[in-house]
Amino acid sequence: MSADTSPRGGLRDLKKIFGGGSSNVRQFGILFSLIAIVVLFQFLTNGLTLSSGNLINLVSQYSYILILAIGMVMVIIAGHIDLSVGSVAAFAGIVVATAMQEWNLPWPLAILLGLAVGALIGAWQGFWVAYIGVPAFIVTLAGMLIWRGGNQVIGNANTVPVPEGFTTIGSGYLPEVGPFTGYNNFTLLLGLIIVVAVVMVEWRARRVQKIMGSEPAPLWVSILKVVLLDAVVIYATVLFAGGRVGTSFPVSGIILGVLVLFYSFITRNTIFGRHVYAVGGNKLAAELSGVKSRRVNFLVMMNMSILASLAGMIFVARSVASGPQDGLSWELDAIAAVFIGGAAVSGGIGTVTGSIVGGLVMAVLNNGLQLLGVGADRVQIIKGLVLLIAVGVDVWNKSQGRPSLIGFLTRKNKTGEFPAEPPAVVPTSGTPDTARPSDVST
Amino acid sequence: MSAEPIILEMRAITKEFPGVKALSNVSLTVRAGEIHAICGENGAGKSTLMKVLSGVYPYGTYSGDIVYQGQVMHFKDIRSSEAAGIAIIHQELALVPELSITENIFLGNEPTKWGAIDWITAKKTALELLARVGLRDDPDTLIKNIGVGKQQLVEIAKALNKSVKVLILDEPTAALNEADSQHLLDLIRGLKGKGISSIMISHKLNEIEQVADSITIIRDGLTIETLDVVADGVNEDRIIRGMVGRSLESRFPDRTPHIGDVFFEVRNWNVQHPQVAERMVVKNSSLTVRKGEIVGIAGLMGAGRTELAMSIFGRSYGNFLSGQVFKDGKEIELRNVAEAIDHGLAYVSEDRKALGLNLLDDIKRSIVSAKLSKISAGPVVNDSKEYAIAERYRTSLRIKTPSVDAGVNKLSGGNQQKVVLAKWMFTDPDLLILDEPTRGIDVGAKYEIYGIIQELAAQGKGVILISSELPELLGLADRIYTVFEGAITDCIPAETADPETLMKSMTSARKKVHSI
Numbered sequence: 001m002s003a004d005t006s007p008r009g010g011l012r013d014l015k016k017i018f019g020g021g022s023s024n025v026r027q028f029g030i031l032f033s034l035i036a037i038v039v040l041f042q043f044l045t046n047g048l049t050l051s052s053g054n055l056i057n058l059v060s061q062y063s064y065i066l067i068l069a070i071g072m073v074m075v076i077i078a079g080h081i082d083l084s085v086g087s088v089a090a091f092a093g094i095v096v097a098t099a100m101q102e103w104n105l106p107w108p109l110a111i112l113l114g115l116a117v118g119a120l121i122g123a124w125q126g127f128w129v130a131y132i133g134v135p136a137f138i139v140t141l142a143g144m145l146i147w148r149g150g151n152q153v154i155g156n157a158n159t160v161p162v163p164e165g166f167t168t169i170g171s172g173y174l175p176e177v178g179p180f181t182g183y184n185n186f187t188l189l190l191g192l193i194i195v196v197a198v199v200m201v202e203w204r205a206r207r208v209q210k211i212m213g214s215e216p217a218p219l220w221v222s223i224l225k226v227v228l229l230d231a232v233v234i235y236a237t238v239l240f241a242g243g244r245v246g247t248s249f250p251v252s253g254i255i256l257g258v259l260v261l262f263y264s265f266i267t268r269n270t271i272f273g274r275h276v277y278a279v280g281g282n283k284l285a286a287e288l289s290g291v292k293s294r295r296v297n298f299l300v301m302m303n304m305s306i307l308a309s310l311a312g313m314i315f316v317a318r319s320v321a322s323g324p325q326d327g328l329s330w331e332l333d334a335i336a337a338v339f340i341g342g343a344a345v346s347g348g349i350g351t352v353t354g355s356i357v358g359g360l361v362m363a364v365l366n367n368g369l370q371l372l373g374v375g376a377d378r379v380q381i382i383k384g385l386v387l388l389i390a391v392g393v394d395v396w397n398k399s400q401g402r403p404s405l406i407g408f409l410t411r412k413n414k415t416g417e418f419p420a421e422p423p424a425v426v427p428t429s430g431t432p433d434t435a436r437p438s439d440v441s442t
Numbered sequence: 443m444s445a446e447p448i449i450l451e452m453r454a455i456t457k458e459f460p461g462v463k464a465l466s467n468v469s470l471t472v473r474a475g476e477i478h479a480i481c482g483e484n485g486a487g488k489s490t491l492m493k494v495l496s497g498v499y500p501y502g503t504y505s506g507d508i509v510y511q512g513q514v515m516h517f518k519d520i521r522s523s524e525a526a527g528i529a530i531i532h533q534e535l536a537l538v539p540e541l542s543i544t545e546n547i548f549l550g551n552e553p554t555k556w557g558a559i560d561w562i563t564a565k566k567t568a569l570e571l572l573a574r575v576g577l578r579d580d581p582d583t584l585i586k587n588i589g590v591g592k593q594q595l596v597e598i599a600k601a602l603n604k605s606v607k608v609l610i611l612d613e614p615t616a617a618l619n620e621a622d623s624q625h626l627l628d629l630i631r632g633l634k635g636k637g638i639s640s641i642m643i644s645h646k647l648n649e650i651e652q653v654a655d656s657i658t659i660i661r662d663g664l665t666i667e668t669l670d671v672v673a674d675g676v677n678e679d680r681i682i683r684g685m686v687g688r689s690l691e692s693r694f695p696d697r698t699p700h701i702g703d704v705f706f707e708v709r710n711w712n713v714q715h716p717q718v719a720e721r722m723v724v725k726n727s728s729l730t731v732r733k734g735e736i737v738g739i740a741g742l743m744g745a746g747r748t749e750l751a752m753s754i755f756g757r758s759y760g761n762f763l764s765g766q767v768f769k770d771g772k773e774i775e776l777r778n779v780a781e782a783i784d785h786g787l788a789y790v791s792e793d794r795k796a797l798g799l800n801l802l803d804d805i806k807r808s809i810v811s812a813k814l815s816k817i818s819a820g821p822v823v824n825d826s827k828e829y830a831i832a833e834r835y836r837t838s839l840r841i842k843t844p845s846v847d848a849g850v851n852k853l854s855g856g857n858q859q860k861v862v863l864a865k866w867m868f869t870d871p872d873l874l875i876l877d878e879p880t881r882g883i884d885v886g887a888k889y890e891i892y893g894i895i896q897e898l899a900a901q902g903k904g905v906i907l908i909s910s911e912l913p914e915l916l917g918l919a920d921r922i923y924t925v926f927e928g929a930i931t932d933c934i935p936a937e938t939a940d941p942e943t944l945m946k947s948m949t950s951a952r953k954k955v956h957s958i
Contacts, residue, residue, distance in 0.1 A: 208826055270821045271814045278811060281800035288758055288789065288797055289812040289865070290780040348802040 030341060030354065033390070034361050041368030048371050049364070052243035055236070056250060060171065060318060062363040063252040064089070064311035066356055068334035069341070070263045071307035073355040076338050077267075078300045079280040079347030080129060080136035084121075084143030085334060086327035088305050089312025091147035092117045096313055097160040097322035107166035111313060118309025121147065122302030130297035139301075144331070152324045159323040162316055170317025172251040183241035184248035191237025195230045202226050252314050259307070264352045276300060281348030336383070337362055340390045361386070446473040449639055450495075450528075450608055455506035457490055457499060464490045465504070466663045472608065475637045477630060479650040481681055482660035483884030488643045491660065492610050495641075496530040497523040510608075529601035530610040537593055539586035544568040546585055547600045571599040575629055589744075591622030598629065609633065609640045615649060616882060619742045619910070620945075627653050645884065647678040659684035682885055693889065694917035697896045701920060702733030706873050706904055711765035713753040723749040723760055725929040731873060731904035736895065738919030738936075739908045740944050746928035747908045748792055751875045755789040756782035769872070783812060788871035790862055792878035792908070798862045799850050806832035806846040808861050813869040835864035839894060856887025863894055873904040880914065892918060912941045924948045 041049040048054055068085050075082045096114040099105040105113065121143070128139040174186035181188070202222050209216040216222070240249045267273040278286035279293045287293050311330070316322040341358025343350030365386060369379045450472040457465040465487045472478045480488050493499050495508060497517030508515045510526060517523040520530070537546045544561075547568050553560045568581040575595045579588060585596065594614060601609055611630070615623040623646075630640050631653055644650055650657060657676060659666040666684050669676050682693075707730045715721035723746050731737050741747045752759035754767065756779035767774050769785060776782045782789075791797035799808055809832045810817055817827040832846035839860045843853060850861055859879060866874060876895065880888045895918060899905050909915050915922050922939050924932040924947035932947035 211826055269823055269825070271818055271823060272821060274807065274811065274814055274823060277803070278800055281802040282796075284797050285791075285800050286811075288755075288779060288791060290756075290778075290783045292778075292780065348800065 030357050037364050045371045052239050055239050056243050058367050059253040060250040063256040064314045065333045066359045067311045069337040069355040069359045071304035072334040073338045073350045074300050075304050076343045077280045077350045078276050082140045082304045083331045084140040085308040086330035087144045087147035088121050088308040089327035090151040092309030093312040093316040093322040093326050094151045094155040097162045114309050114313045118306040122305030126298035126301035129301050130294040157324045159321045161321040167317045170314045173248040187241035187249045194233050198229045336387045449474040451509040453507045457504040468665045472639050475634050476655040477640045477653050479642045479654035479657045486660045487663040527607035529606040531597045532612050537585045542582045544581040575599045591618045611642045647681050695893045701735045704730045704732050705770050706731040707768040709766045712763040714761040716760050723928050727930045734899050734902045736899050736905045736919045738915035738922035741925030745925045747925050786872035788866035789875045801851040804849050808850050809864045812865050856883040875906045877908045
């Protein structure tokens with residue numbers, strides 16, 4: 001690779017800064033979009049977007065949607081969908097709030113209760129999806145009604161307040177400790193840990209590549225990558241640590257961060273993760289390879305509801321009360337995040353990090369438009385268009401035989417112009433595309 | 443033959459994809475009323491050439507000329523080539539299963555009267571067309587309720603309705619049994635008599651030898667030669683030599699079998715159809731496999747070969763009724779696929795794309811997918827081991843790919859099949875059940891796969907080989923079971939077997955199973 005002197009070699013190395021490999025090109029494109037949107041709003045809002053107060057607010061306001069996106073991407077990779085997450089969140093929220101108010105349940109136990117409620121709901125929905133074979137769309141559409149109604153039955157359609165200790169998970173910040181530095185020391189420490197971790201991860205990746213006998217990217221690529229990433233981390237750390245006194249990096253952001261790391265590992269590095277992709281990619285082939293697809297589907301649905309209940313509790317903690325309208329249309333935000341993040345509607349494709357980036361695109365967009373004073377009605381229209389265009393560009397690019405957005409961006413760097421390929425599958429006599437032969441061999 | 447006028451000529455066709463030259467100066471001349479076969483290994487460029495001809499790749503995306511009935515044609519899509527009288531029938535059929543035969547024939551081309559579909563005319567025409575292709579089914583029958591062979595005929599009827607002059611058939615008999623294939627070939631010959639030319643792509647060289655008038659051989663995107671079947675005295679070996687650029691002295695690698703003791707046995711196996719309870723798909727079947735032995739299973743399509751294999755492999759097909767499996771003298775239970783794999787069974791499916799591979803996955807992940815526990819510490823998969831193992835199989839099985847990180851959908855059929863074989867070899871099985879392991883694979887790759895199968899047997903593993911190609915069974919197997927209507931009808935040692943005796947046992951229920 002390093003000996004590659006062709007003009008494309010340099011470009012490929014450059015791509016490796018963002019994780020190289022053909023499988024990551026989609027995320028590369030969406031990451032670019034995120035950066036572009038941040039820069040755009042930073043400019044439009046005269047620097048308000050990347051201010052301490054706004055960033056802290058952004059994290060605590062969207063962490064629960066991003067938590068949902070983590071569960072949702074696994075559901076979508078497995079080839080399903082979950083429409084019930086908003087209602088499940090609301091149901092878990094009201095149960096937890098009521099338990100603390102009526103039975104004086106201590107809040108740590110209440111959180112466990114909330115997770116258990118999520119697990120039970122998930123087991124119920126997973127049972128219908130995996131063992132009875134009802135499509136998840138139907139099961140969770142029913143769940144959407146059932147748990148929304150359940151919320152209103154338990155809470156009498158009223159708002160139930162939650163005690164102070166509980167609110168930490170939604171509106172708490174890293175505590176102030178140590179000597180006065182003008183910054184939140186805990187946040188600084190966290191930033192430092194991440195800075196070191198970035199270096200170590202890259203170093204380890206290079207070492208593994210060497211052991212595996214594949215050529216790692218040139219050293220300068222790694223160094224540039226680490227410097228860029230760490231610069232972003234340091235910048236963000238300073239912003240988060242330098243907020244109004246009493247505020248710093250939100251606790252909900254910590255929870256989100258831990259979940260992202262955990263589920264990225266699960267989906268990428270464990271047998272279970274492989275099985276989720278296998279079932280979504282080709283269920284029959286997976287079953288003939290010894291994968292217990294029912295169990296995979298069951299666990300994926302159950303996991304989603306557990307995360308939904310956690311998101312619901314964080315929201316309740318943030319708004320200090322559980323109400324009948326909690327979690328309304330969250331499912332749509334979570335699903336949008338996953339698809340903007342590069343997942344395929346037909347299953348088998350998607351990543352946790354991609355979905356988080358997709359969710360951040362929506363969050364920054366929402367936040368930036370609000371800062372600009374755009375009304376909620378227009379924000380919805382813009383979000384809808386962004387979703388459609390993001391996925392549309394991706395689908396179109398794929399039908400053109402290019403891998404994705406980034407293929408589109410780098411097209412001009414290729415060997416001169418060749419005529420655009422027609423879509424490989426061409427309808428002849430009005431036969432629907434689905435019935436046409438798939439075009440594989442040439 | 444050569445007196446007939448030329449109806450179609452493709453001149454110096456060159457077609458490039460980013461980074462690959464799929465066709466380079468390929469020429470093809472088809473005369474009116476002839477059957478012209480195109481032969482070549484997978485990836486040689488046959489399908490690309492046909493896509494250029496049928497307008498899938500529109501005018502302007504290739505260089506060279508298509509001259510049809512004396513005119514240079516500029517097809518911009520399939521519709522325009524069809525309008526000119528060139529119809530393509532794909533390997534995977536383009537029919538809507540939930541619609542009737544009539545509806546499918548007229549799909550996109552419906553006869554109308556006052557703006558509404560004229561079903562009376564449609565049905566009348568459909569009946570005439572069906573008669574022409576020799577199909578006597580009710581035109582109201584839904585496509586899903588007729589077999590693949592008949593579906594193929596409906597496709598042809600559909601093309602005839604468009605007054606086709608050149609019919610392109612891509613692997614028309616790949617999914618058909620012997621009888622249906624014969625019927626189809628007869629039909630193509632009949633059409634020839636009515637002045638319709640056919641261009642046929644097929645891997646079945648015996649069929650080509652049987653029906654084709656001339657053969658164009660393509661290799662690596664180049665026209666190698668065009669042969670006149672009668673004048674040049676073409677036979678299979680001659681075609682193979684042109685396709686692979688060398689003559690395969692033998693189509694099967696040499697092998698001296700070292701056969702051990704019986705280690706695997708199935709007794710009185712009975713399986714019901716998964717939906718229709720009264721239908722038995724496997725009837726009281728028993729078989730044995732010895733160590734180092736290749737056991738063939740011969741049977742016509744629908745005889746129950748795949749059903750037998752899949753039901754043994756962890757009851758992955760049908761409703762298990764009764765029967766026993768013994769391995770190394772002990773009875774074992776194979777209630778699901780995971781148990782079957784744990785007991786050292788492997789099953790390579792006949793349908794590579796639907797059942798064998800996750801086409802979204804890359805090569806290295808596919809290879810380890812059936813036994814992840816082997817490269818995992820607890821629940822965590824070890825990426826480095828995965829890579830190393832994939833690299834090992836890439837080298838030893840000669841999988842043609844720049845990297846094991848490449849997606850399996852980028853591979854040719856033969857290389858995909860090698861990935862599937864690697865996947866099952868990785869599980870370290872004692873018994874491999876190979877269901878049509880060389881279907882849709884070109885001659886060169888076939889030879890390599892035969893070598894792999896023999897190597898597995900040489901390692902002392904048992905192999906059950908299911909194949910529709912009798913020469914393949916006769917060339918590889920040590921012993922051949924024949925299956926007819928779900929029951930094993932015979933067991934013939936390879937030395938005494940010949941196509942005629944096998945065919946007899948495959949088509950009649952005489953019960954003469956030799957006890958071991």
